[in-house]
Amino acid sequence: MDLFDQFTPPGNLLPCDGDVRYYGVVMGHGQTDDFFRRLLEEIPWAHDELVMFGRPVVTRRKVAWYGDRPFAYTYSRATKQALPWVPVLAELKALVEQCSGEPYNSCLLNLYHSGEEAMGWHSDDEPELKKHGAIASVSLGAPRRFVFRHKQSKDQIKLMLEHGSLLVMSGATQAFWQHSLPATKTVQSPRINLTFRAMVA
Numbered sequence: 001m002d003l004f005d006q007f008t009p010p011g012n013l014l015p016c017d018g019d020v021r022y023y024g025v026v027m028g029h030g031q032t033d034d035f036f037r038r039l040l041e042e043i044p045w046a047h048d049e050l051v052m053f054g055r056p057v058v059t060r061r062k063v064a065w066y067g068d069r070p071f072a073y074t075y076s077r078a079t080k081q082a083l084p085w086v087p088v089l090a091e092l093k094a095l096v097e098q099c100s101g102e103p104y105n106s107c108l109l110n111l112y113h114s115g116e117e118a119m120g121w122h123s124d125d126e127p128e129l130k131k132h133g134a135i136a137s138v139s140l141g142a143p144r145r146f147v148f149r150h151k152q153s154k155d156q157i158k159l160m161l162e163h164g165s166l167l168v169m170s171g172a173t174q175a176f177w178q179h180s181l182p183a184t185k186t187v188q189s190p191r192i193n194l195t196f197r198a199m200v201a
C-alpha cells in the first residue's frame with residue numbers, strides 16, 4: 001500500500017445536495033484503544049439536558065463541549081461554556097485537520113453507553129456554526145450504524161462508523177440532509193463520538 005493512500009480523500013457518499021466523505025479508520029490499532037481509554041478517563045462526562053416537545057429531558061447519553069474560546073453551546077437547555085482543549089483532544093483535532101484539510105475551533109463529544117442510547121434525526125445547522133463549514137466526526141468504541149436522510153426526497157444513505165474512523169460532512173449537507181444514529185439491541189458496549197466543528201468567530 002502506498003503511504004499516501006490514506007490521505008487521498010474518499011468519494012462523496014451523497015448523490016446530491018451536499019458532501020459526505022467516509023475516510024474509514026484513520027489511526028493505528030493501538031492508538032484507537034488508547035484514545036478511547038483516555039477520553040473515557042479524562043473527559044468530565046455529564047448528562048445532556050434538552051427540551052423535547054416543550055418538556056425538559058435528561059438524556060442517557062453523556063456529553064462534553066470544548067473549544068478555542070468559551071463558546072456557548074445552545075443545543076442544550078442549560079447553556080454550557082466550551083472547556084479549553086486538553087492534550088487528547090488537541091491530538092485528535094490535529095489528526096482530523098490533517099486528514100480533512102479543514103480547520104476546527106470546537107468539539108462536541110457524545111458518550112453512548114450501549115446500543116440503546118442513540119441520536120434522533122437532526123441537522124447540525126445552528127446559526128453559531130460557520131455556514132457550509134466542515135464537521136469532522138470521529139468514532140471510537142463500538143461500531144454503530146449512521147444514516148443520512150434527504151429532507152425532501154427522503155432518500156437514505158446508510159453506513160457503519162468503525163472504531164477509529166473519520167467521517168466529514170461539508171458544503172450544503174446540513175441544509176438538505178438530516179442524520180441519525182439509530183438505537184440497536186445488538187450493541188452492548190460503549191461508543192464515543194467527537195464532532196469537530198467551526199463556530200463563527
Ligand SMILES: O=C(O)CCC(=O)C(=O)O
Pocket residue numbers: 108110119124137146161179181193195
Ligand atoms: O454519534 C454520532 O455519530 C453523531 C453525533 C451527532 O450527529 C452530533 O453530535 O451532532
Ligand SMILES: [Fe+2]
Pocket residue numbers: 122123124179
Ligand atoms: Fe449531528
